[in-house]
Amino acid sequence: MLYIGNHTTSSKGYKKMAQQMIxxxxxxxxxFTRNPRGGNAKAIDAKDVEEFLQLAGNHGFxxxxxxxxxxxxxxxAKEDLRDFARNxxxxxxxxxxxxxxNYYNFHPGSHVGQGAEAGIQKIAEILNDVLTEEQTTTVLLETMAGKGSEVGRNFQEIRSILDLVEKDHKMGVCLDTCHVWDGGYDIVNDLDxxxxxxxxxxxxxxxxxxxxxxxxxxMGSHKDRHAKIGEGExxxxxxxxxxRHPALAEIPFILETPNDDAGWTREISVLREAFEKQ
Known part of the structure; x- marks a missing residue:
């Protein structure tokens, strides 16, 4: 089974997001859990969630x-910004x-001159503050392209964060193909x-x-500029x-390409057709 979709907007509500994806x-x-630039989150409508869960179940999401x-x-570096992140x-x-x-994905952050080691420590501190044994959500660290002072620019930095998280069984990773390529990993010629x-x-x-x-x-440009499927490097x-890779079977593939719904529909169709030819 290929689970594939695109990044959409939560302002529509869960049910409408699922309907659009269908x-x-x-x-x-x-x-996004809230405005991508921050701010308060929109109140969750319990009826909307119930209808979404039924719709998603009926369509094998x-x-x-x-x-x-x-x-x-x-x-x-500023504690008020870390408080915002923690809260x-x-x-x-x-x-x-x-x-x-389900999954909650986040960019590890930028150490802004403090150094990667200090950044890694601070990321783990917040994860240790907020993760609970009761939560059912898996928190995902995203692999980054390495622009500026980003933390998570290679697999070892991601590993170093995980090593410091006390409830590491609540943690996972989201691999971004653009980011790892820009970060220097040759997924074109050596995916294995x-x-x-x-x-x-x-x-x-x-x-x-x-x-x-x-x-x-x-590859290795450390730029982080997404392109439409098949139109980039x-x-x-x-x-x-x-x-198609067997190691990646059954996990969600999310398109974050510069598109509208018509463009994502085309990309999903092309990728599904190619996947089913294997």
Whole structure:
């Protein structure tokens, strides 16, 4: 089974997001928990959630992937920014329990001159503050392209964060194809080798979701500019190998390509057709 969908907007409500995804040909989706630039989250409508869960069940949806706001920097140098990150993540994880058993993805953050080691420590501190034994949500660290002072620019930095998290069984990883390519991992010519390294450093059991994006830039560019599927430096054939790879079976693939619903519908159709030819 191929679980694929695109990133949509939570302002529509859960049911409308699922309805749009069905129109797009998808059976999973990602959404921001609140405005991607921060701010208060919209109140959750329990009836909307109930209707969504029924709709998702009827259409065989896979796990959905919530995305924290971009402004949430768990390793910021300023403590007020870290307080915002801590409070936002804690609130988001409480809200995620309306749709239990899904994923909450976030960018590890930027150390802004403190150094990666200090950034890693600070990210783990917030995770240790907010993770609870009762939560059913798995929190995903996203692999990053390495622009500026981003933490998570390689598998070892992700591993270093996980090593410091006390409730690490509540943690997983989201691999972004554009980010790892821009970060220097050759998923075009050596996908098996990249996944082997991921397994050796982090463990493939931690890999819970994939952001499926082409890249406007070459391998190792550290730029993080997404391209439409087949129109970038990674290319359609390599991305099809990603969705077909047996190590990645049954996990959600989320398109974050620069598109509208018509564009995502085309991409989902192309990828489904290619997947089913295997």
């Amino acid at each position: 129109k797009n040909g998808g059976n999973t989706f990602a959404f 896979g796990k959905i992937v919530a995305h924290a706001p971009y402004t949430m920097n768990c390793c910021a 936002t993540m804690a609130d988001d994880l409480r809200r995620m329990e309306y749709t239990p058993g 080798g990249v996944l082997k390294e991921f397994d050796q450093v982090i463990g493939l059991s931690r890999l819970k979701a994939v952001h499926l994006n082409d890249s406007m830039n070459g 990674i290319g359609l054939e390599a991305l099809v190998r990603v969705i």
